[in-house]
Amino acid sequence: MKRLLAIMTVVFCFGVTAAFAVDGGALYKQRCAKCHKDGTESSKAGGGVVLKGQSSGEISMKMNGYADGSYGGMKKKTMIRIASQLEAQEIKAVAEYIGSM
Ligand code: HEC
Structure with a gap:
């Protein structure tokens, strides 16, 4: 019984972690x-x-830069709002996605 409980706990935790992993x-x-x-x-x-071609490192550096005010151009207000709404793991996931484009 104890063993079954342990297995169920592991399966449950794994499921939860997978559900929180950001796509x-x-x-x-x-x-x-x-x-x-x-x-x-390069739309208005x-x-x-153009994001494609930039590495995930560059993208996360820029996103974090928008969030903390150390990066940005003429239209940075838009991105400051967006970047500061994202969790660190969301920035990481989206940066990895762009890096793989
Ligand atoms: C409402 C429109 C809008 C949305 C939605 C948006 N962006 Fe942007 N993004 C912009 C604008 C405008 C700029 C240029 C800002 C500036 O002047 O620094 C920009 C710039 C960027 C840059 C900097 C690129 C560079 O090389 O300087 C990155 C990285 C970026 N966006 C990533 C994202 C990611 C990731 C998302 C989604 C989570 C996103 N953006 C959503 C409008 C948008």
């Missing part, structure tokens, strides 16, 4: 694609920047 691609589609499209376009809404 960078889905997050991008929901929260970024409106302006940045598929990442290749996206501030004329």
Whole structure:
């Protein structure tokens, strides 16, 4: 019985962790694609920047920079709002997704 309980605990914890793991691609589609499209376009809404081709390190550095005020251009207000709404793990996941485009 004890052993069954232990197995169930492990399975349960694993399920919870998986549920909290952030899907960078889905997050991008929901929260970024409106302006940045598929990442290749330098659209006006996206501030004329092309995200595709940038490494995940560059993206997370820029996102964290928007959030703490150390990075940004003419239209940074938009990104400051967006970046500061994201959790650290969401920034990491979305940066990894963009890095893999
Ligand atoms: C409402 C439109 C909008 C949305 C939504 C949006 N962005 Fe932006 N993004 C911009 C604008 C405008 C800029 C240019 C800001 C500036 O002047 O610094 C920008 C710039 C950036 C940059 C800096 C690129 C560079 O090379 O300087 C990154 C990285 C970025 N966005 C990532 C994201 C991510 C990731 C998301 C989704 C979580 C997102 N953006 C959602 C409008 C948007």
